[in-house]
Amino acid sequence: MSTPRRTITSVLTGALTIALVVLLPRAVGTNWSTVGTLLGHLSLPAIALLAVVWIAGLWSHSFVLAASLPGLTKRRGLTLSLTGSAVANVLPLGGAAGTGLNFAMTRRWGFTSAAFAGFLAVTTLINVLAKLGVIAVALALAPIVNAATALPIGHTSILPVGRAGVLLVPVLVALAGVFWFLASERAAASAGRVLDRAFSRVLGRVLRRVRRRGDLERSLPALRTSVLDVFRGGWRPMTGGMVAYLLLQLALLWLCFRLLGTSLSLPVLITGLAVERLLTLIPITPGGAGVVEVGTVAALVAMGVDPAAVTAGIVLFRGFTYLLEIPVGGVTLACWLLVNRKPAVAA
Known part of the structure; x- marks a missing residue:
């Protein structure tokens, strides 16, 4: 991307983020004064407790990262998580920049490009599966959410059971597709063949100039093999780390509301976390800033939660x-650069 285009993109995404955050309370029928009053009741011990749960969640996720790249320590996995998130949270389409930074760091630690490619494939797959899993659980709990939701007389449920069942189908199909891809080499080759044909029809001559037809038909089975090799050796810490991370995220969300004096049922909390996880997949703004807050707050308000309380809790x-990942990740990156300021020695 050229410098002028990058500058325009940065300005537009920054303006969109600010606008969404500023207008967030008004969009759900409250104001920043009321939200600020609720947040002002937090004590230092309460903030410290939230920080401990947050750090514990990141540490749990470092088990996933360490198992996804054999030889990577959990401390270095936590470093990758913090620094990559800090970059992704401040730059438009910052996910690519964060990935590039993590690639440079792993190369500095002596890992090969192929090892990092496998690491990236495994962690991306696990994160997507985790988010789809949370969404599937939330949709399955829709009847309980409807029963726990206190809506005014005459208002229909935010997510009727029939509609939740319909929405659950594509999520289950996506999960089945991933397991089908991992099930056999023939399935991976078939998926690559279908994608090659689809790309060829869409891009035509441009695609043929960029790469030969059949690349995905050959590369996806190889990718499947490398992913399965990593899974076989580290599926236990990956599974345990990801489950612990999601539970600690749920605990953090519960504490945020509880410490502000609001009690939400477990199904409603899971639904809120599912909406938040889903919206983080939309890379409109850095880290989904603004989009995630507005979408999650709107969903919880539609379930009957007080607008000021839900806005304060999600904020x-x-x-x-x-x-918080931005300054903490920035300091971590500065320390890493300081320690690694000397040129790397060729292997």
Whole structure:
């Protein structure tokens, strides 16, 4: 991307983020004064407790990262997580920049490009599966959410059971597709062949100039093999680390509301976390800032939660899971650069 285009993109995404955050309370029928009053009741011990749960979640996720790249320590996995998130949370389409930074760091530690490619494939797959899993659980709990939701008389449920069942189908299909891809080499080759044909029809001559037809038909089975090799050796810490991470994220969300004096049922909390996880997949703004807050708050308000309370709770939650990662990750990156300021020695 050229410098002028990059500058324009940065300005537009920054303006969109600010606008969404500023207008967030008004969009759900409250104001920043009321939200600020609720947040002002937090004590230092309460903030410290939230910080401990947040750090514990990141440490749990480091088990996933360490198992995805054999030879990577959990401390270095935590470093990759913090620094990559810090970059991704401040730059438009920052996910690619964060990945590039992590690639440079792993190369500095002596890992090969192929090892990092496998690491990236495994961690991306695990993160997508985890988010789809949370969404599937939330949709399956829709009847309980409807029963726990206190809506005014005459209002219909935010997510009727029949509609939830319909939405659950594509999620289950996506999960089945991933397992089908991993099930056999023939399935991976078939998926690559279908994608090659689809890309050829869409891009035509441009695609043929960029690469030969059949690349995915050959590369996807190889990718499947490398992913399965990593899974076989580290599926236990990966599974345990990801489950612990999601539970600690749920605990952090519960604490954010609880410490602000709001009690939400477990199904409603899971639904809120599912919406938040889903919206982080939309790379409109850095780290989904603004989009995630507005979407999650709107979903919980539609379930009957008080607008000021839900806005304060989600702002506090995102303050840890998004905003705090920027300075902490920045300091971590500065320390890493300081320690690794000398040129690397060729192997």
